Amino acid sequence: MTAVLDATNTRTLTYAEAVREALGQAMEADERVFLLGEDVGTYGGAFGVTGDLVHRFGEERVRDTPISELGIVGAAVGAALAGMRPIVEIQFSDFTAQAMDQIVNQAAKIHFMLGGAATVPMVLRTPGGSGTGAAAQHSQSLEAWFAHVPGLKVVMPATPADAKGLLLAAIDDPNPVIVLEHKLLYKQSGPVPDGAERVRLGETAVRRTGGDVTIVATGVMVSRALEAAETLASQGIQASVLDPRTLRPLDDQTIVDSVTATGRALLVQEAPKTGGFMAEIAARIVESSAFGHLRAPVARLCGLDVPIPYAPQLERAAVPQVEDIVREASELVNRW
Amino acid sequence: MTAVLDATNTRTLTYAEAVREALGQAMEADERVFLLGEDVGTYGGAFGVTGDLVHRFGEERVRDTPISELGIVGAAVGAALAGMRPIVEIQFSDFTAQAMDQIVNQAAKIHFMLGGAATVPMVLRTPGGSGTGAAAQHSQSLEAWFAHVPGLKVVMPATPADAKGLLLAAIDDPNPVIVLEHKLLYKQSGPVPDGAERVRLGETAVRRTGGDVTIVATGVMVSRALEAAETLASQGIQASVLDPRTLRPLDDQTIVDSVTATGRALLVQEAPKTGGFMAEIAARIVESSAFGHLRAPVARLCGLDVPIPYAPQLERAAVPQVEDIVREASELVNRW
Amino acid sequence: MDLTKDAAAARETLRTMWTIRRFEEAVDDLFARGLMHGTMHLSIGQEAVPAGACLALREGDYITSTHRGHGHCIARGAELDAMMAELLAKETGYCRGRGGSMHIADVATGNLGANGIVAGGVPIAAGAGLAVKLRGGEQVVVSFFGDGAVNEGAWHEGVNLAAIWDLPVVFVCENNHYGMSMSVGRAFKVQRLAERAAAYGIPGVTVDGNDPQAVHDAVSDAVHRARAGQGPTLVEAVTYRWKGHSKSDKNLYRTREEIESWREQDPIARFERAVAGTLSEVDIAACRDEARDRVREAIRTASAAPDARADSLTDAVYAGSDR
Amino acid sequence: MDLTKDAAAARETLRTMWTIRRFEEAVDDLFARGLMHGTMHLSIGQEAVPAGACLALREGDYITSTHRGHGHCIARGAELDAMMAELLAKETGYCRGRGGSMHIADVATGNLGANGIVAGGVPIAAGAGLAVKLRGGEQVVVSFFGDGAVNEGAWHEGVNLAAIWDLPVVFVCENNHYGMSMSVGRAFKVQRLAERAAAYGIPGVTVDGNDPQAVHDAVSDAVHRARAGQGPTLVEAVTYRWKGHSKSDKNLYRTREEIESWREQDPIARFERAVAGTLSEVDIAACRDEARDRVREAIRTASAAPDARADSLTDAVYAGSDR
Numbered sequence A, B: 001m002t003a004v005l006d007a008t009n010t011r012t013l014t015y016a017e018a019v020r021e022a023l024g025q026a027m028e029a030d031e032r033v034f035l036l037g038e039d040v041g042t043y044g045g046a047f048g049v050t051g052d053l054v055h056r057f058g059e060e061r062v063r064d065t066p067i068s069e070l071g072i073v074g075a076a077v078g079a080a081l082a083g084m085r086p087i088v089e090i091q092f093s094d095f096t097a098q099a100m101d102q103i104v105n106q107a108a109k110i111h112f113m114l115g116g117a118a119t120v121p122m123v124l125r126t127p128g129g130s131g132t133g134a135a136a137q138h139s140q141s142l143e144a145w146f147a148h149v150p151g152l153k154v155v156m157p158a159t160p161a162d163a164k165g166l167l168l169a170a171i172d173d174p175n176p177v178i179v180l181e182h183k184l185l186y187k188q189s190g191p192v193p194d195g196a197e198r199v200r201l202g203e204t205a206v207r208r209t210g211g212d213v214t215i216v217a218t219g220v221m222v223s224r225a226l227e228a229a230e231t232l233a234s235q236g237i238q239a240s241v242l243d244p245r246t247l248r249p250l251d252d253q254t255i256v257d258s259v260t261a262t263g264r265a266l267l268v269q270e271a272p273k274t275g276g277f278m279a280e281i282a283a284r285i286v287e288s289s290a291f292g293h294l295r296a297p298v299a300r301l302c303g304l305d306v307p308i309p310y311a312p313q314l315e316r317a318a319v320p321q322v323e324d325i326v327r328e329a330s331e332l333v334n335r336w
Numbered sequence C, D: 001m002d003l004t005k006d007a008a009a010a011r012e013t014l015r016t017m018w019t020i021r022r023f024e025e026a027v028d029d030l031f032a033r034g035l036m037h038g039t040m041h042l043s044i045g046q047e048a049v050p051a052g053a054c055l056a057l058r059e060g061d062y063i064t065s066t067h068r069g070h071g072h073c074i075a076r077g078a079e080l081d082a083m084m085a086e087l088l089a090k091e092t093g094y095c096r097g098r099g100g101s102m103h104i105a106d107v108a109t110g111n112l113g114a115n116g117i118v119a120g121g122v123p124i125a126a127g128a129g130l131a132v133k134l135r136g137g138e139q140v141v142v143s144f145f146g147d148g149a150v151n152e153g154a155w156h157e158g159v160n161l162a163a164i165w166d167l168p169v170v171f172v173c174e175n176n177h178y179g180m181s182m183s184v185g186r187a188f189k190v191q192r193l194a195e196r197a198a199a200y201g202i203p204g205v206t207v208d209g210n211d212p213q214a215v216h217d218a219v220s221d222a223v224h225r226a227r228a229g230q231g232p233t234l235v236e237a238v239t240y241r242w243k244g245h246s247k248s249d250k251n252l253y254r255t256r257e258e259i260e261s262w263r264e265q266d267p268i269a270r271f272e273r274a275v276a277g278t279l280s281e282v283d284i285a286a287c288r289d290e291a292r293d294r295v296r297e298a299i300r301t302a303s304a305a306p307d308a309r310a311d312s313l314t315d316a317v318y319a320g321s322d323r
Ligand SMILES: Cc1ncc(C[n+]2csc(CCOP(=O)(O)OP(=O)(O)O)c2C)c(N)n1
Pocket: B038, B067, B069, B091, B095, B098, C041, C067, C068, C116, C117, C118, C145, C146, C147, C148, C149, C150, C174, C176, C178, C179, C180, C241, C245
């Protein structure tokens, strides 16, 4: 399902390294591309993602900023309008709250509001998610906000290869693209092509195929779903695992096809359940032709409707774990 | 279904007047209650809602602020923490984008983050919606953002009586409550009790009962759904019309009960479809016991996935109109 | 440049101010007659600021504008009929009827957009300045905003970025004494908003915003500094808005006398008196007539144009991939 | 008050500084040994600021704190065991294990919360000040924040609100030269951050943040003004953070020499020298020991407490209705 066609050489990289490689390749290929954000230079990024890029491209193009998220994103909007290809890093996705005006009221709408006379080709990269003990203001999963905004594209890479390929596609895109990375994934490794192959936005990846239940998962939940699927297989339950990868535009057809085949859908996200993006996927499924093929109610397994707590045992309880996925999926299959 | 039990006297007021009456009564009853916002004083509010309150309560308690939404909401958070009951007006709900940090990262989370040691009893009132030619940055319907945030309560009054009663309940509430009013409703009239009767948060109102289809609608779509229901009735289709009134907490049981009875659900919102709150309602329905009673796929009728355009004919095309509701509902009933 | 002594400059300044005035009077009238939709923010009385400021710019330079942006758009050289068509919700409007007054812009003249968000254009201007700097260009960005915008966080952050990076941006504050109903006296504890420049380590200057010459001089100096790589400047132009903030304004927060006293300082009448030695009565009348005629013609052309089409709304949200 | 001459004050100041130091050293150690979760921002080297500032406050006064907030919490009189329990994710912690280091607060002592959001507490402080003013109270609010916070929009908006409404707020900037890796020299074009006060029409003063006396004097003056209804003040306390920004910091952005030179200006050692005429060696050692013992005791008590319970998470999100 990936658009990577001729990846000549594939190495093992971490997700963070894959992001860095994409940034470096994009900057090499196009001098309009530059990075800005808090501590992206010498510090190498709060999560070490930009790393040594400042040494390769200099402080002008790998630009440390003061702590002013609204200003930084606004500066990216202006630079994009004036012909550049800025890539903003926001240290934690929680701080996009500071910049929502420039993201939503400006970047997302300018192309439309100006009747197509201008474009805002910018990328905003930012890590979401819990699991590091950083508590309620540093652990949110806010993809549903962005996915609700016409004019934005929203990407959630779940593997190192996608972290690279989707980011390269996002940088190419003439629209503002929000790339939601995940803190816990940064250190995960996987095969990554060394070339600058793009992974097209808007294609759901089928990570695993099984006939009993379709598990749709995003972000860090993709690897948990795959792990759960192995356990389920050992129990005789065959699960398909689908990773939408881009929430906007959403390739819902691949999801509908899978659910049509399995008749059961388990939708897994880290974000709190109420109003989360999996509600949208649930709605798409029941609006679609898959409706007539459903053998069970559509089930969501999501984060609790709570802010992320600090204590490790509480933090763990607040979001789906592998065993929760196993339990819900087998319940779905065994009961219906 | 409303909690108004002994409304001794009921007069006809506009929605804006009803809001103002609630504000006045709350300020009279409790000196901790005060208002702050841009132009809420002498100007009387951008939509005239606060009107003459500054003359009744003075400039200290009806406090004009500079144009600084983040600061204003933050000031409300601080005042609430220090024992007051602030009510903030944000002129257009679009400008909550400026204040998202204080709304989401502060107000919503402080009670939880501090282990219950503090509360943030504040209300944020703000009008959403299109229909006035104010274009993309002044016409959004952002309820889905807030409804996704644990720690917030979210209210969307659709009638003058609810505008008053729900606001009074919101002011009582020890939690931060977002009250999303609607520009087009401000001038609509309806019966309003003169006493300070509360309408409890978290109770879906059944505005009309019919056995063929359940129409769930929010905000300005409630009156459109009721109008559509009349037309449908003349075509022999009996619709129930449900108004959730509070999205968080959501009384989904009343919705589930109605859909169980009718077997068909049409969910109508003004906000763009993708990621909107009606996705959540669709998911709740198909997760519930109503699933087995569904005679048709759950259908959503929503705003187009576009920023709101300026031109009147475009603006009208961007969000559901009465005739669209009639068409979708009769299609749902006739086809399934 | 002495706008009052140089006949060509005098004519251009006068023509620009009259065009803004006549355009907005026409808009006011169309609106009152129910022929125009939405809301309008008119800059009548403030024409000297865009006229004086934009004369300091070259082709290729950028501006960011505001909700009260007709004047900036016109002063930068936009076509009146495409502007009028936009306000009349026509397919031929600058934004194809999708933006209206609050988003009007002629991108071809470097106008990056009016903005419905107070101070929304300020960080955007810094970003455009950053683009220029990264490319090693000589362009300059003028960011217009009102007094009310100066208290927004976006303003603070945008100005600071421009300051620390020495970006070629000129911040032009149109201090018309009020942000909606909030007077500068109530919203600020400083006397002059230009005092805030010091907080960012950049020069700040306050000028008579009803005098195009004063505005022009200050903005020219600032543009010169910016082009020379010396960074941004804050120019505060003190002026007054004659009309209500928008259509919902009952003017309860200011007195008739105050409004009257400022009408007596009409920037156009003042400038006509100032150029009396340079331009003849006939010349001056010609400027006036030309403005009137251009606006009339714009209304005619725009009115005849097709209405904006609702059929391709969703296609218009995203730009097509360019690679 | 002369903190070096008054024996009781000298003792209290020293004890507070040592308690902060010992508490944070213990936390650093627990963290390094994998016994503590999450991330930590230590204020070692900066103890003179909270110690000097909080001594100027009374019961009933409020503070807002930051991500680097242990010192403020301690200086305001919080219980060490409830603090330690919070960091150790215990049910007996101030936040019942839900907040951790970045949200630590003893609300009973007027601490409205540490804050994981840079500048998040600044508008909140203005709001608390507004509450005091509306009630006609005499309380004061001290808002602590770092140099980096001063470039946030929230800071600008919060300070301006306090200024125009003459709110009883003291803004205390802990200028430790860096916001994470961003030096003040790169993030600002002003020399002293206190210069920014003028933009809001309020007094601004820069003091030696490694001298509790200097901090105390400046904050006391500001508190006095605030209580007298004369509005806010910006106090910039220049200091230095010895440790990395947080656990992920490799200190690439500053030199060993720079760190060393600031360690030589250790505020505690300096203060011990300054009080040598007032307190005996024994007295000073007693302060030190007391701090060490209290921290040890806190670790013991906290370690023995039950872990935070995951069973009532969703109930904890909303406060119950109080009417
Ligand atoms: C962020 C934001 N807050 C509030 C508004 C509503 N509003 C529109 S214009 C205006 C006043 C702006 O004042 P100023 O900046 O002085 O410009 P002027 O209208 O005087 O030209 C306000 C409050 C807005 N459009 N955007």
